[in-house]
Structures are given as C-alpha cells and as structure tokens.
Amino acid sequence: MSDPDLESRLQSHYRRFRPDDSTRLLLAAETRLDEIRRQPDAARWRRRALAFGLVAAAVVVAVVAGGIFLGSSRATPAASTTSTTSATVTASPSARVISKADAVAALKAFLGRDPGQVTVNDPTAAAGGQAYQIMGTPDGVFGEARVDVSTGRVISLILTVPATTTVKLTPVQAQAAAAAFFKAHNISIDGLTPTVKLEDHGCCKNYAVEWDRIENGVTFPESVQADVDPSNGTVYSFIEYRAPYGPVASPTIDRQKAIELATTASGLTKPKIEAVQMQVISAPAYAGTGWNGRLVWSVQLSDDSQGYVAAAWVYVDAVTGETMIAGRG
C-alpha cells in the first residue's frame, strides 16, 4: 500500500516528537548508572562470604568423613610421592554452638559499640562450619556480618560502603591500614602474601587488600581480605577465610601447555591472557564433580575482537590437563 499523501502526513506527524536535546536525560542516565554500579560492592562481598562459607562447610564435612585432611583422596601414592608443599591447615573439631544473642554480643565487641537494630538469620555454611548472618539496618552502623557459630568469631563484616573517588593513601599505606585493622582484631596474616589493588568503580574507588597463602607458586584456599577507603584508610569490609587442605601433588602440565589447553577450551575467537595462576581449588559449585581439592592452572582470558568484551575463566588440571570452564563474563 502506497499513499504518498498519508506517508507525507505521517512524516510530518512524527517530526513533532523529535527530542531536540537529550542533555538532561544523559545527565540523569549517568547518575542512575552510577547509583546502580555502587550496589555490586555489597553484593560482591555477600557472594564471597557465601562462597567461602560453603567451601568451608564442604571442607568440614570432608574432614569429618575422611578423618584427616580435605583432599585426602589426593594423597594417593602416585600423587603424593612428590609434593609441592607441606603446608596443611586442619579444621577445628569444635562443635560448640553459640546462641544468636552471643553472636550479636560478639559483633558488638568487634565493633566496639552497639550495632543497633539487627536481624539474625539461622546459621548457614561458612568458614570452619557454620555462621550466623547478622543484618543491620540501611542507616545503621553496619550492613552485614557473619559470626562463626562454633568460635563466636566475626568472620566477615560490611560497614557502610563509602562513595569516594579521592585517593589520599598510597598502596603501602592502605596495606598498613588493613594490617593494623586485622592486628587490632586478632586476625592473623602471618605467613600470608599481600596484594593491594586500587579498584575504580566509576562512582567510587577503594583499595582491595588481600593476603593469601601462596607456597611454591601455588595459591591455597586461605585468605584474609579487606576493602579500604582510599581517602582516609578506614577498613569498611573484610572477610577471613581459612579452609583446611592437605598435601598437593606436583604438576605435570606447565604454564604454556595450560594456556594452550585453556585457549582451546574457551572457544574465544582471539583470546588475550588476563591472568594465570596455579591454585588448589575448593568451591561448593564443584561438589560432586571431582574437581574440589585439585591442583589447577586458573587461566583467565578475554576477547574484545567482536566489539564487546567476552571473557572466559578456565581451570586446567595441572596433573591430567583436563579442562573445565569455571565461568564466562
């Protein structure tokens, strides 16, 4: 159907709706996106806490069932004749369960002040066994904390997340601030290797300070992490995670081979290497898959050849060369 008069009328009709200026909308959009991007901070920590908690729970089950170490199945003669490390951490056998009131009291002692109105959820899986999740109010002194039901220790905490882009501290100063925080709260970082990274979320910046157990180039599931306000050195969130682990077999797959295997498995068109490290993995998502406790090459790849950034994170078993896609972004 072609009706020049009608089409001409329609063109004239629609011309009225052309917005002549999108500046106001653009400013509103920037503000909105900034607001949205601030939210992941808390969510990220919750995810970490949950992941670490579930990992630890799985570990404890393994300890109870196996009697000695997580990954005792790895300690077969073939795999354990040569060991990359002698480091081991055992789980606490304690089964004491504190009350919710005790958990709140522990949080109060940690904060050094009354946490205000709180909601205490039933225990869920956490490092060392289980932990109470304590939620604060949006305008309160803290956002979320987790308290170990056996030890009464505060194992993670999120205070109010600052929205600052001012960076007055150097990385060394940020690390010192985090170390002082952990020392003041009797959280050991002895023997752990620190890394400091200034994270820029657009709306706000923070120092992510992390101590990990790294021995002979292998990262173990033992970590203490803090987020530091770069404008004043305040630690506004932390997680302490220590999972038991046992002796680890020597790798037979070298770094280059691992990258080749990961690249093939990723399916990316033009993969770029973002990070490669050897680690012992232990995550709830892999329960029952046979991957928990394995020594792997963790290879992170990205590909921006298609006009957007695609990413793949691949585990390569450092002994067998078997691959697993751990995540895509």
Place this chain on the structure above:
Amino acid sequence: MIELAGVQQRDDDRVVELLLAGVPEAHRLAAWILGDPAGAEDAVQEALLRAWRQRRSIRFELGQPQRWFMRIVVNVCRDELRSRRRRPFIATADNSGSDSEMATAPASAGHDDLDRAIARLTEDEQIVLGLRFGRDMTIPQIALQTGLREGTVKSRLHYALGHVKAALDAERRAEEKSR
C-alpha cells in the same frame, strides 16, 4: 581469587560507555515510537536499567552492542504502548500539553485524527510506523533493529498504513455526516 574481577570491571566500564553513548539515539527512538518526548525519557531510563541487568548477555544477543541496547529500548516502548492500550484512550497530543515542542505545534496542523488512528494500532504496528516515518529507517534497517524478518516488517507496515487510512476515512465520513 575466584572472580574475574578485573575483566568484569573493564566489561562494566565498557557497558556504561556503550549505554551512555546510546542515550541520544535511544531518546529519539523512544520519542518517535511513543509519540511522546516526555514519556520517552522514562522509557530510556527503564531501558538503561534493563540493559544493565542483562549486560552479561551482550555477546549472546547481537554482534552490534548498540543494536542490542536499541532493541531493549524498543521492547520497553512496546511494554509502554501495551500498558497504554489497557488504559482508557488518551490522545498523546493531550498528554504532552506541557512539553515545549508540543506546545509550539500549531493547533491547525490537524494531527489529532492521526494521533487517534495511530493509538488504535497494535504495539508492533506502532513500532514499525515510528521507525519508518519517525526514524526514517528502511525496511531492512527496521528488520535488523527489531529482529523481525523483512517480510514481516513489510506486512506490518502494510497493515499499519491500511488501518491508519481506514481510521482517517472513518473519521472523515463521521465528520461529513455531522455537518
């Protein structure tokens, strides 16, 4: 570390850049489809939210990220048009009385009957009409933008024009009778 923090951070930066760059075009697109510049701003804000939530799916959706965002804008507009159809008929010209552009539109322009005719179309017909005569897109471009086959776009456009013409004819006959 068990997260792709660095990669995701850069990915998110890129998504924000992509979305902000697309705002002016999204604004125009929504204004033409909805026939309402003010409502278009709300639609773009909603589209930004949806796009952010779906940002991880960019690689699955389309090879062209901007087109991915514009398709979300079109979907938001479709929802808004659907929601308007559930409400009692409101002429879009009346809606925007406070809008400067609408206020300056001459009353004698005779758009009211066209407003009513377009408002009676289905959402999908209104979308192809807005993209064709507002955004001045060709049929292949509309197909690419909406994900429809060219044949479908052609038939929707055909029916939309037919329905508009029929509605205008009906109004004209009713007006002649009332004289």
